[in-house]
Amino acid sequence: MPATLLSWIRHNREAITKWVIWGIIALGLIWGLFIADNGGPQPIVDGIRFGSILMLGAIGLTLTYKILNFANFAHGDILIFGAYIAFSVDGLMVDSLPQLFPILADPANDDLLRLIALFIAMISAVFGAIGFALLIDRILYRRLRRSASVVLVIASFGMALFIRALVQAVWGVATHTYSVRVTLPMYVDAFGIFQFRMTLLQLVTITTAFTLIILLHLFLRYTRTGKAMRAMSDNMDLARVSGINTEKMIRWTWGIGSGLAAVAGVFAGLNLGGLTPIQGSDILLYLFAAVILGGIGSPYGAMLGALVIGIAQTILIAPVTTISSQYKPGIAFLLLIIMLLVRPQGLLGSAGRKG
Amino acid sequence: MPLLTVEQTTAGYGEMNILNEVSVFLEEGEIVSLIGPNGAGKSTLMKTIFGLLKPRQGKITFNGRDCTSWDPDQIVKLGMCYVPQTENVFQSLTVKENMEMGAFIRKDDFSGRIAEIFNLFPDLRTFKDKKAGDLSGGQRQMVAMGRALMLDPRLLLLDEPSAGLSPKLVQMIFEKIREINAIGVSILMVEQNAKQALALSNRGYVLATGRNQIEGAGKDLLNDPEVARLYLGG
Amino acid sequence: MSQIISLLLVIISVAGLAILLTRKSRSSRWIAFVGTLIALGLTVLIGSLLDAPSESMFSFLVDFLMLGGTYAILSLGLNVQWGYTGLFNIGVAGFFGVGAYVSTILVQDPINVVGAGNESITVHFFNLPFVVGLLGAMAASGIVAVVVGFATLRLRSDYLAIATIGVSEILRLIATNERGITIGNRGIENIPQPLHQCLVIPVGANPAPPCDLFGIKIPQFISLAHYDWFYFLIVLGFLLIAFLALERISRSPWGRALRAIREDEDAALALGKNTFRFKMQSLIVGAIIMGGAGSIVAHMVKFIDPSVFDPLQRTFLVWVMLIVGGTGNNKGAIFGAFLMWAIWSTTSRLNDILPPTLLTPLGKIDVASQLFGPIRIMAIVIALEVILLYRPRGLIAEEKHTSTKIDH
Numbered sequence: 002m003p004a005t006l007l008s009w010i011r012h013n014r015e016a017i018t019k020w021v022i023w024g025i026i027a028l029g030l031i032w033g034l035f036i037a038d039n040g041g042p043q044p045i046v047d048g049i050r051f052g053s054i055l056m057l058g059a060i061g062l063t064l065t066y067k068i069l070n071f072a073n074f075a076h077g078d079i080l081i082f083g084a085y086i087a088f089s090v091d092g093l094m095v096d097s098l099p100q101l102f103p104i105l106a107d108p109a110n111d112d113l114l115r116l117i118a119l120f121i122a123m124i125s126a127v128f129g130a131i132g133f134a135l136l137i138d139r140i141l142y143r144r145l146r147r148s149a150s151v152v153l154v155i156a157s158f159g160m161a162l163f164i165r166a167l168v169q170a171v172w173g174v175a176t177h178t179y180s181v182r183v184t185l186p187m188y189v190d191a192f193g194i195f196q197f198r199m200t201l202l203q204l205v206t207i208t209t210a211f212t213l214i215i216l217l218h219l220f221l222r223y224t225r226t227g228k229a230m231r232a233m234s235d236n237m238d239l240a241r242v243s244g245i246n247t248e249k250m251i252r253w254t255w256g257i258g259s260g261l262a263a264v265a266g267v268f269a270g271l272n273l274g275g276l277t278p279i280q281g282s283d284i285l286l287y288l289f290a291a292v293i294l295g296g297i298g299s300p301y302g303a304m305l306g307a308l309v310i311g312i313a314q315t316i317l318i319a320p321v322t323t324i325s326s327q328y329k330p331g332i333a334f335l336l337l338i339i340m341l342l343v344r345p346q347g348l349l350g351s352a353g354r355k356g
Numbered sequence: 357m358p359l360l361t362v363e364q365t366t367a368g369y370g371e372m373n374i375l376n377e378v379s380v381f382l383e384e385g386e387i388v389s390l391i392g393p394n395g396a397g398k399s400t401l402m403k404t405i406f407g408l409l410k411p412r413q414g415k416i417t418f419n420g421r422d423c424t425s426w427d428p429d430q431i432v433k434l435g436m437c438y439v440p441q442t443e444n445v446f447q448s449l450t451v452k453e454n455m456e457m458g459a460f461i462r463k464d465d466f467s468g469r470i471a472e473i474f475n476l477f478p479d480l481r482t483f484k485d486k487k488a489g490d491l492s493g494g495q496r497q498m499v500a501m502g503r504a505l506m507l508d509p510r511l512l513l514l515d516e517p518s519a520g521l522s523p524k525l526v527q528m529i530f531e532k533i534r535e536i537n538a539i540g541v542s543i544l545m546v547e548q549n550a551k552q553a554l555a556l557s558n559r560g561y562v563l564a565t566g567r568n569q570i571e572g573a574g575k576d577l578l579n580d581p582e583v584a585r586l587y588l589g590g
Numbered sequence: 591m592s593q594i595i596s597l598l599l600v601i602i603s604v605a606g607l608a609i610l611l612t613r614k615s616r617s618s619r620w621i622a623f624v625g626t627l628i629a630l631g632l633t634v635l636i637g638s639l640l641d642a643p644s645e646s647m648f649s650f651l652v653d654f655l656m657l658g659g660t661y662a663i664l665s666l667g668l669n670v671q672w673g674y675t676g677l678f679n680i681g682v683a684g685f686f687g688v689g690a691y692v693s694t695i696l697v698q699d700p701i702n703v704v705g706a707g708n709e710s711i712t713v714h715f716f717n718l719p720f721v722v723g724l725l726g727a728m729a730a731s732g733i734v735a736v737v738v739g740f741a742t743l744r745l746r747s748d749y750l751a752i753a754t755i756g757v758s759e760i761l762r763l764i765a766t767n768e769r770g771i772t773i774g775n776r777g778i779e780n781i782p783q784p785l786h787q788c789l790v791i792p793v794g795a796n797p798a799p800p801c802d803l804f805g806i807k808i809p810q811f812i813s814l815a816h817y818d819w820f821y822f823l824i825v826l827g828f829l830l831i832a833f834l835a836l837e838r839i840s841r842s843p844w845g846r847a848l849r850a851i852r853e854d855e856d857a858a859l860a861l862g863k864n865t866f867r868f869k870m871q872s873l874i875v876g877a878i879i880m881g882g883a884g885s886i887v888a889h890m891v892k893f894i895d896p897s898v899f900d901p902l903q904r905t906f907l908v909w910v911m912l913i914v915g916g917t918g919n920n921k922g923a924i925f926g927a928f929l930m931w932a933i934w935s936t937t938s939r940l941n942d943i944l945p946p947t948l949l950t951p952l953g954k955i956d957v958a959s960q961l962f963g964p965i966r967i968m969a970i971v972i973a974l975e976v977i978l979l980y981r982p983r984g985l986i987a988e989e990k991h992t993s994t995k996i997d998h
Binding site for chain 3: 071072141144145148150151152154155156158159160162163165166167169170173174286289293325327328330331334337338341342345
């Protein structure tokens with residue numbers, strides 16, 4: 002009897018691991034929401050907020066991982082580079098806009114001024130990050146297209162340090178913050194059951210992130226380029242065979258990936274207490290965890306993985322458990338390792354892609 | 357003038373050459389088969405013709421144009437399409453989306469063409485919103501061929517279309533190939549299933565160790581005792 | 591003045607290196623090699639002679655040799671993992687740091703620190719001899735390798751890269767947070783050095799008595815300033831033993847198996863080799879060497895804190911050293927280590943000629959952290975990328991073109 006059970010498990014390993022992991026996630030969610038002391042909706046909401054920032058960053062990472070076949074260690078630093086560009090533009094706008102539009106010089110409109118500045122800054126961040134990423138691809142990665150993935154990883158590792166040094170040279174090591182003032186928390190009461198606090202800024206973070214995700218989904222699902230990107234992610238050789246111009250698609254991939262990362266960077270700077278040069282590599286571990294959890298190459302997997310990691314960060318840490326909050330990266334890393342051991346293709350990936 | 361000519365072409369990977377001065381040609385409207393033992397270079401020849409591998413020597417002409425070292429996306433525009441042997445569908449895309457990818461370089465509305473393909477492969481119409489990866493082997497092969505036909509190519513390259521299929525499906529695939537040829541698409545195919553392939557073909561080439569060995573009309577090769585002994589499995 | 595000369599010599603060395611890497615003919619490469627060595631030697635000599643520091647005329651030289659030696663040890667360790675077997679370890683700092691901390695914990699005397707609430711905590715260390723610390727460091731590093739290896743060696747090499755970086759980061763977090771064990775960010779000071787009390791002539795009011803080894807009294811004969819040379823002998827000894835052992839190993843069947851796995855793992859599997867076991871062994875051997883380096887540095891510098899886990903120097907620089915020196919080649923690893931270390935440490939002295947702050951239109955900037963440091967890093971990265979683009983042989987050891995995809 003045990004022999005047949007074991008062989009049944011081995012035979013259906015793919016499906017079993019998937020359902021077990023989903024089950025654990027669901028149980029964890031329920032435990033965090035209803036059962037744990039110090040649990041409840043607040044940590045879950047905080048986790049969703051962090052997860053939505055990670056989501057935007059993880060998508061670019063997973064796409065380049067699949068389509069370009071290497072783990073881009075510089076992705077986190079591109080993310081923070083965008084955030085720093087936004088910082089400079091933000092400061093510039095706050096100074097110059099009131100001179101162009103006297104109505105904004107009125108102190109009563111101060112908050113509005115800062116919001117507009119931030120918005121313009123974010124747009125600049127997106128363009129800046131995309132431009133920078135395309136430049137790096139043109140100069141470096143494109144020439145290494147045919148190389149082994151190891152070469153590309155080392156090259157990207159070097160680029161990560163380069164970008165970090167560049168950021169440090171231009172903006173210094175001190176923590177920078179945006180001009181927007183963090184608003185007071187609002188008290189939310191959802192369905193009479195869930196009560197939690199959230200600031201306007203945090204709400205904007207979550208809604209913007211999810212909106213972008215929905216737009217991305219529509220893009221991938223219904224546009225010609227989006228479908229071609231999915232096709233390339235699915236089977237790069239066949240995409241070439243079908244006549245898809247793969248270099249152009251690769252540029253689109255960098256564009257979307259780094260554009261979303263830039264938005265993530267700005268939100269990170271707003272929500273996580275300011276900008277420092279080292280944040281790029283700090284966030285990278287979380288991004289990798291999200292990508293591997295969700296399955297390399299799947300943008301939907303990246304979203305899912307990011308949310309899981311985000312929520313795990315908040316419910317597996319003090320005050321909900323006894324683990325010190327300093328160990329947050331440790332939680333993400335542990336989940337990453339467990340995923341590699343149990344189901345390396347990720348939740349939404351398929352087996353036979355062991356690498 | 358032949359639709360496709362391959363002249364004295366040499367190609368390989370790394371330091372080895374797989375093809376050595378191979379020459380084949382194909383007239384418009386023909387079905388031509390490439391048969392021979394494993395390692396003979398048949399698939400390599402296909403890949404070289406389609407631009408997935410650049411030849412080291414020789415010349416390839418299609419439709420009057422010298423396309424010797426062209427890239428696949430340029431060759432596709434000339435009117436040649438290719439169905440690889442394995443991993444020849446986009447598994448995570450639906451059947452309909454697979455078709456759309458086949459017509460990627462077309463910017464106009466090609467829904468009419470999709471309808472025509474579904475006429476050719478009626479089963480696919482039923483599955484049009486199903487993910488290609490969820491289909492059976494035979495159905496996937498039809499998706500693969502349908503995708504390649506979306507651009508109404510003059511020449512279709514097929515790499516072992518019957519591989520891994522049951523005898524009944526093999527029969528069905530070859531029937532489809534005949535139908536496709538009847539519409540006016542020339543076909544160059546590599547086949548392990550040499551007997552059925554030659555029976556279907558106007559002409560055939562036998563390749564071994566990267567070189568031309570024997571060539572002739574399909575029926576003649578079928579009946580040739582040498583070929584039968586060496587390559588048709590008796 | 592000496593800094594300018596040093597800078598010039600560094601530039602010559604780098605030029606020599608560039609010639610080395612790009613010229614094909616053996617004779618011009620030999621000339622470049624010898625020229626570079628001479629330039630480097632002069633740099634170091636001048637650095638030590640002209641800047642006579644308070645303690646000893648040669649203190650710069652011995653510092654350079656000691657640290658360069660430990661980097662050479664790290665390069666050898668990485669060479670076993672990457673050069674022989676193709677294991678992609680970017681967590682060198684993690685293995686190094688584990689060795690440093692474990693060795694310190696084993697050897698250090700208990701320390702009293704002031705805790706968060708101003709209470710006095712005694713952090714217990716074990717006060718064991720140096721040798722125990724060294725061996726313990728190597729063992730700990732090996733254990734970490736086992737854990738990481740089990741999780742990732744069966745998967746693609748990228749996953750090992752991600753896992754090793756993660757492990758390195760986690761270890762840093764542990765070192766920072768578990769203050770009861772590691773004193774956290776303040777770091778551990780005054781780490782004892784081997785045979786220090788025995789050999790050094792005591793100075794001051796309460797001279798420590800000479801120690802005896804198994805009943806034999808050891809005379810205290812080294813002056814404090816010269817202790818470093820004794821320690822350098824320890825570094826050199828470890829380096830030589832590691833080098834000789836690895837040279838022996840690379841010619842053995844085990845070494846050949848590793849190389850086979852590196853070139854074509856599928857073929858090796860088909861030949862019936864248990865590739866997982868070999869890869870694990872290689873990972874462990876490399877890790878042990880790196881852990882040993884960690885221990886040696888801890889007792890050399892006498893101070894550690896969580897920054898030992900910083901990947902810039904202990905991982906990235908080591909990779910550059912190995913790539914520059916030539917992957918797969920033990921002598922190359924040592925050469926690359928000393929060369930890059932010379933460039934790195936000499937350029938850091940350039941910082942002395944620059945003013946500490948600079949007034950720019952953007953405000954006052956701190957030159958070290960905002961100009962010099964970053965520019966140096968960017969320069970090294972550019973050098974690395976250029977090597978990757980134009981001479982990937984430095985990264986990928988000689989490939990034999992045997993297998994091709996045989997089509998039908």
